[in-house]
Each structure stands twice: as C-alpha cells, then as structure tokens.
Amino acid sequence: MRWTVPNVLTVSRVLAAPGVLFAFLLLDSPYADWIALILFTGAAITDYFDGWLARLWRQESAFGRMLDPIADKLMVAIGLLVLATFSVGATPLYLIPASVILTREILISGLREFLGEVKLHVTRIAKWKTTAQLVAIGVLLSAVPLAHLTGAEPRPVRPGALAQPIGAAVAWGGPEALPVWNWVVASGLALLWIAAILTVVSGWDYFRKALPYIHGRER
Template sequence: MTWTVPNILTVLRLFAAPGVAVMFLFFARPWADWFALVLFVTAAVTDWFDGYLAREWDQESKFGAMLDPIADKAMVVIALLVITGFSGMNPWILLPATIILFREVFVSGLREFLGNTAGLLKVTPLAKWKTTAQMVSLAVLFSTGIFEHHFAERIFGMDPGTLGAILSGELPDELNLNLLLWMQDVTFYAGVLLLWVAAALTALTGWDYFAKALPFLRDKTA
C-alpha cells in the first residue's frame, strides 16, 4: 500500500469515526457536541477531497477503493448511534436510523457472499447522493445538541416565571433564548427530514444492489 495523500485522508477519516463518540467521553456538553460536529464535518469533507485528488493526481488505488466505503460507513454508523442515544431513542430518529443500519449490514453481507463477483456491485451516483444525505443530516442533528445545551446552560437556575416572560416577550431577551430555542427546533426538524430522505435513498440503493445480485443468488437447476 502506497501512502498517497488520498489514502492518508481516507485513513484519517476512518480514525475520526470513533473519535466522534470519544468526544462525549472526555468533554461535557455542549463542548462535546461542538467537537463532534467539527470532527464529523471535517472528516466528511475529506470524503470528497480524497476521491477528487486521487482522480486528479492519478493516485487511485485498490487500498483506497476498499477503505473509502468502510470509512464512510463507520462514520455514519457511529454518528447514528451517538445521535440516537442522545435523542432518547426518539422514534422519528430511531426508525430511519434502523433502515440505514439494516441496509448497510445487508449490502455488506451481500458483498461478502458474492466474493469475487461483488465487483459487479459498483457504487452508483444514487449511492453517492445517499452518503451525502446521510452526512448532511447527521451534521445538522449534531448542531441541534449544541443549541439545546447552550439554551439549558443559560436558563440554569432561572425562575420558570421569568423564563416564560422572556420567551413570551414580556421581558427583554438579553440571553438570546428565543433564538437558541428557534435554532434548536429548526435544526431538529430539518435534520430529521434529511435523515428520512437519506433513509429512503439508502433503501433504494439497497434494493438496487439486491436486484443486481439476484442472478448470482439463484440455485442452478439440473
């Protein structure tokens, strides 16, 4: 394996995947959310750069082709676990997350079973859109935790009556509580919507791979 820049970026993205979860072990929220968001977005950006550089510099390799989808799946799966856990197992997040995880396991098992013929299941443009939708939705949902915990920090110890008066406009909102609450709601609903779009694209690509593999799964007749 040659340590080209694209391959190095892919390896760094693979190691960044568990780093997203590790942030919540060493830092309190909302700092953990900030660090996880920055790490996740930075790693997601390298997903575009490593492929672009590999093509531009003619540095495409078997190692990179093998590791790239693994790094993408590791990022998505770990981020889904973190967000699903901190959402309190919200069914609007849990269900699309389940669809995405089921498809990834199913297609990985399908490729393993097909062995040498798995090369026929090439990545399609729709699959690339699927990955993009997954990463964008997860980044948006990470930002929800940031607004949620900044809001919680600012109202800590505040009298409920005072809080209600600020939110209703009876008292001046010097802490920007209404803005934080609005951003929390916007990012949550936008993130959930994007996650459902990602789940739909994930299911479609899974069915596409299954349909292409079906001829190789049929038993030979005598």
C-alpha cells in the same frame, strides 16, 4: 499500501469516526458536542476530496477502494449511535430511519461478502444516499452547539413524541425553545428520513443487480 494524500484522508476518516464517540465519553457538553461536530464535519468533507484527488492525481489504489466504503459506514454507524445515546434519544422519529439505514448497510455488506470477486459499480443514487446520511447526521450533531450559542437548553425528545403535533414532536426543547433550535432538529430529522428512503432505494437497486449472480450460484 502507498501513503498518498487520498489514502491519508481516507485513513483520517476511519480515525475520526471513533473520535466522535470518545469526545462524548471523555468530555462534558458543550465541549464534547463541538469537538464531535468538528470531527464529523471534517471527516465528511474528506469523503469527497479523497476520491476526487485520487482521480485528479491518478493515485487510485486497491487500498483506497477497499477502505473508502468502510470509512463511510463507520462514520454513519458511530454517528447514529452517538446521537441515539447522547443527543436525540429513543424517539421513533429518529430510531425508525436510523434502524432502516443500519439494516440496509449490514444486509448489503453481507451480500458483497457473498458475491466475493463480483464487483458491482457504485451508482449515483448510492452516492446520494451516503451524502444524505452524512448531512443529516451532521445537522443533528450541530443542534446542541447551536442551542448553546442561542441560549436554549437542550432536552431529549420524549419517547412518545411521534404522537404529538409536529411542532412539538421535532423539538428537543419543546415549544418554549428558541425557533432556531426547533428548525435545526426538524431539518435534521427530515434529512434523516430522506436518507433512509434513498438508502432503501439504493439497497434494492444493488440487490436487483446482484440477483443474476445469486441465481447463478444456486445452479
């Protein structure tokens, strides 16, 4: 493996993913929230630049192609875990799309392992779903830092929030919280649902393309 700039960026993304978790384990809020947001945002930005630089400088490698999707999945999985544990909590508005995303990623990873040497090209919608996942998680991670900047006090959504009016259901701080707090959380949850829909669509597209190879191995 050559230590090219694109490969270094990809490896840094792998290291940043657990760094988001350790920020919350080792530090108190709001320091943990700020560090986690900076780590996640920086790593998400490298998701674009490592591939772009590899193509621009003709430094594409088997190592980079192998590690790049793993880094993406680590960021998404750990980001969702951190939000459920330290921020969003057990609200259906969050847990449903998060579970859909994780289920799809595990199923498609198992399908790729089954196909072995058969390589299916990454589609445009698969790139969109990854971008949507990273943006949604980044927005939700920014909610606590923005709340502290505006003076609002973050409080977890109650488990029964799905049955409440949408204005209160999406607000950790409830109706009395500052408007920016409501809008950040609402935007993050909306983006997460969009990401979940794109995740399902891209997963079905991948499975559909893999079906001929699956049938071929059963004969």
